[in-house]
Amino acid sequence: MVLFRKFVARKRTRKYIIMRVGLFIPCYVDALFPQVGVATYRLLKKLKVDVVYPEHQTCCGQPMANGGFQRMSGHLAERFEKNFKEFDYVVIPSVSCAAFVRVNYPQILDHECKTPKKAIELVEFLHDVLKVKELPGSFPHVVSVHNSCHGVRELLLSAPSEENIPPYNKILDLLNLKEGITVKEPERKDECCGFGGMFAVEEPQVSTRMGTDKVQRHMATGAEVITGSDSSCLMHMQGIANKKKYPIKFMHVAEILAADCNILKGDI
Amino acid sequence: MSTYHSKRAAEFLKDPEKVTRHDQTFWSLRQKRDDRAHELPEWEDLREHSSQIKAHTATHLADYIDQFTENLKKNGVIVHFAKDAQEFNEIAYGILEDHNVRKLVKSKSMLTEECQLNPYLIKRGINVVETDLGERILQLMHLRPAHIVMPAIHLTREEIGKMFEEKGISKEIGNYDPTYLTRCGRENLRNDFMDADAGMTGCNFGIAATGDCVVCTNEGNADMSTSLPKLHIVAMGIEKVIPDYASLAVFHRLLSRSGTGQPSTAFTSHFRKPRPGGEMHVILVDNGRSNMIANPEHWQTLKCIRCGACMNTCPVYRRSGGYSYSYFIPGPIGVDLGMIHDPKKYSGNVSACSLCLSCDCVCPAKVEPGSQIYRWRQSLEKYGTENKEKMVMAEGMKAVYENYHVYDALLRNSPIANHIPESLADIKLNPWSIGHTMPHFAQKSFHAIFKQAMDELKKGKK
Numbered sequence: 001m002v003l004f005r006k007f008v009a010r011k012r013t014r015k016y017i018i019m020r021v022g023l024f025i026p027c028y029v030d031a032l033f034p035q036v037g038v039a040t041y042r043l044l045k046k047l048k049v050d051v052v053y054p055e056h057q058t059c060c061g062q063p064m065a066n067g068g069f070q071r072m073s074g075h076l077a078e079r080f081e082k083n084f085k086e087f088d089y090v091v092i093p094s095v096s097c098a099a100f101v102r103v104n105y106p107q108i109l110d111h112e113c114k115t116p117k118k119a120i121e122l123v124e125f126l127h128d129v130l131k132v133k134e135l136p137g138s139f140p141h142v143v144s145v146h147n148s149c150h151g152v153r154e155l156l157l158s159a160p161s162e163e164n165i166p167p168y169n170k171i172l173d174l175l176n177l178k179e180g181i182t183v184k185e186p187e188r189k190d191e192c193c194g195f196g197g198m199f200a201v202e203e204p205q206v207s208t209r210m211g212t213d214k215v216q217r218h219m220a221t222g223a224e225v226i227t228g229s230d231s232s233c234l235m236h237m238q239g240i241a242n243k244k245k246y247p248i249k250f251m252h253v254a255e256i257l258a259a260d261c262n263i264l265k266g267d268i
Numbered sequence: 269m270s271t272y273h274s275k276r277a278a279e280f281l282k283d284p285e286k287v288t289r290h291d292q293t294f295w296s297l298r299q300k301r302d303d304r305a306h307e308l309p310e311w312e313d314l315r316e317h318s319s320q321i322k323a324h325t326a327t328h329l330a331d332y333i334d335q336f337t338e339n340l341k342k343n344g345v346i347v348h349f350a351k352d353a354q355e356f357n358e359i360a361y362g363i364l365e366d367h368n369v370r371k372l373v374k375s376k377s378m379l380t381e382e383c384q385l386n387p388y389l390i391k392r393g394i395n396v397v398e399t400d401l402g403e404r405i406l407q408l409m410h411l412r413p414a415h416i417v418m419p420a421i422h423l424t425r426e427e428i429g430k431m432f433e434e435k436g437i438s439k440e441i442g443n444y445d446p447t448y449l450t451r452c453g454r455e456n457l458r459n460d461f462m463d464a465d466a467g468m469t470g471c472n473f474g475i476a477a478t479g480d481c482v483v484c485t486n487e488g489n490a491d492m493s494t495s496l497p498k499l500h501i502v503a504m505g506i507e508k509v510i511p512d513y514a515s516l517a518v519f520h521r522l523l524s525r526s527g528t529g530q531p532s533t534a535f536t537s538h539f540r541k542p543r544p545g546g547e548m549h550v551i552l553v554d555n556g557r558s559n560m561i562a563n564p565e566h567w568q569t570l571k572c573i574r575c576g577a578c579m580n581t582c583p584v585y586r587r588s589g590g591y592s593y594s595y596f597i598p599g600p601i602g603v604d605l606g607m608i609h610d611p612k613k614y615s616g617n618v619s620a621c622s623l624c625l626s627c628d629c630v631c632p633a634k635v636e637p638g639s640q641i642y643r644w645r646q647s648l649e650k651y652g653t654e655n656k657e658k659m660v661m662a663e664g665m666k667a668v669y670e671n672y673h674v675y676d677a678l679l680r681n682s683p684i685a686n687h688i689p690e691s692l693a694d695i696k697l698n699p700w701s702i703g704h705t706m707p708h709f710a711q712k713s714f715h716a717i718f719k720q721a722m723d724e725l726k727k728g729k730k
Binding site: 025027029030031032033034035036037038041053055056057058059061063064065066067068069070071072073075076079149150153154160161162163164165188190191192194195196197198199200201202203204205206207208209210211212213235236238239240242243268 | 270271273274277278281284287291295302305306308309311312581583584587588618619620621622623624625626628629630642645646648649654655658659661662663665666668669670672675679682699700702703704705706707708709710712713714715716717718719721722
């Protein structure tokens with residue numbers, strides 16, 4: 001009996017030791033969409049991931065760099081590297097931030113850095129690392145998936161519609177695990193919504209038109225909810241939908257995946 | 269906050285229906301391109317192959333130009349080199365003057381647009397007639413191209429029909445049927461072909477191994493321009509030289525599939541020799557191209573084969589139109605080429621990109637126009653053309669994000685901002701409010717929620 005207990009204990013500890021997972025909650029998710037952070041954390045806990053949320057994190061540096069001021073992102077990249085280099089994975093529930101760390105950090109930091117290889121977007125982590133094949137809980141709604149550009153073309157969460165490669169979509173795969181869900185994609189499934197960070201304030205008319213077109217195509221699917229793995233695209237479309245008083249809801253993929261799951265003890 | 273492009277785009281967007289039509293026209297080209305791309309299982313290999321051929325050629329350009337020139341000369345073609353636009357115009361005019369040319373028929377060439385050849389020649393008394401239907405329409409309307417492959421596609425048939433009526437090209441008043449109008453345009457051009465003294469074409473590919481100048485068109489106007497007049501002048505950028513027929517096979521399969529969604533252009537003409545009793549001249553133009561090779565961040569721009577696919581797929585181009593860009597080539601590649609040409613003058617186009625990178629994925633030569641725009645943005649400060657307000661915004665963000673305690677304090681107080689009435693946020697100074705309501709700050713940030721939960725957990729355990 002003692003042996004068995006030891007065996008179980010070891011197995012358990014090993015499971016926890018194998019993967020050291022850090023959680024990065026991007027600045028705008030922290031400030032505007034904390035429920036996305038909460039859902040991500042709960043989901044990871046539910047999937048028995050030993051997830052750590054290091055204190056004193058703010059921003060990855062993407063907004064300045066996309067605006068043309070990459071030189072201002074250096075300190076933030078250094079801090080990110082310091083905060084997360086010891087982890088095996090840095091899970092980020094935001095595709096553009098994850099893509100920024102992975103694609104742009106190597107050229108921003110003038111020394112070798114570990115986090116670009118460790119940064120992983122939430123959907124990627126669930127789909128490729130944990131290889132989640134089932135999820136508890138149901139979500140009996142019609143959702144339209146927003147394939148964010150950097151998710152498609154930098155992280156390859158789905159096959160870019162431009163390329164002649166076999167079609168796949170990791171977001172769809174995961175959402176379809178929820179009982180009762182109906183998952184749709186809009187016409188022009190991976191056309192940009194027009195957020196683009198500072199692009200939205202520098203080219204407000206073009207950005208608004210792109211967003212309006214996108215929201216309308218999502219709504220044309222008959223969806224009740226527009227979902228995606230980047231809250232910044234969703235924030236942009238939500239702002240437009242609110243202004244135009246369109247009857248449509250927005251939810252991050254993490255919120256749907258974590259919906260209707262029992263909350264564990266020690267959870268947030 | 270406004271840039272050249274954003275201001276012009278705002279004007280274009282004032283007519284939402286026109287934008288819808290423009291967007292759908294170009295999106296349908298993108299769809300046709302996708303259909304063609306998906307017909308070829310080797311599509312992605314072709315793109316990679318073409319990119320490698322272009323990289324190879326660019327890094328051995330002098331050798332290939334030598335070989336090309338040698339073969340041209342062997343075939344009896346007279347070769348000229350022009351270091352810039354001025355020299356090109358002078359050489360072209362010199363040839364025409366030597367032959368007492370009064371009328372020149374031109375097949376489509378973006379290089380002559382780049383060098384502003386037409387006004388140069390017209391000023392010197394030469395009658396220049398564009399023979400590509402789109403270019404002809406623009407010439408008659410005194411407009412510049414709004415796209416590199418379909419230069420007049422932004423115009424409606426009514427607009428064209430009315431102009432044809434005014435010019436006496438169309439006799440049936442009120443008939444705006446595209447086929448009818450095309451026939452009118454064609455008939456009208458026939459006379460110009462008949463009495464032209466010289467023909468000028470561009471060149472899509474110059475084959476070093478043989479000296480062929482390959483021109484791809486859909487209207488056969490390049491062939492008309494060269495079969496009637498005895499004098500043929502080819503205007504080409506030095507980057508158009510490719511090694512051999514095997515390379516041509518790769519590019520030819522990509523060019524029209526990417527640009528217009530056709531498996532091939534209707535005409536692919538190889539011009540190699542002067543016609544019996546005639547003369548053929550080739551003018552190779554540098555105009556900044558050789559400097560591109562030495563640019564470590566942007567040499568890839570030289571790989572461009574001018575198919576126009578990046579424009580068709582660009583969500584910003586489709587919704588802002590070709591005239592919103594200050595450089596004569598619009599869209600993603602136009603932003604890049606403008607910056608290479610004169611960064612100070614053309615910085616106002618760099619904002620025209622949401623960094624969606626769709627252009628990177630359609631580009632048949634893997635120029636990665638979108639990724640290059642990102643890099644150009646980083647260099648605006650160097651040229652003193654960065655957006656000052658945007659820089660202040662970025663500085664502010666940097667200051668907050670770099671100091672966690674400031675960040676934390678701001679977030680704790682940010683819900684107050686939610687009480688600002690929407691009408692107050694809806695001011696001109698706030699570009700976000702043009703199309704959006706303000707985002708709502710959470711009562712508690714994630715990090716505050718997390719900290720509280722962990723504190724409670726610790727207490728519970730004790």
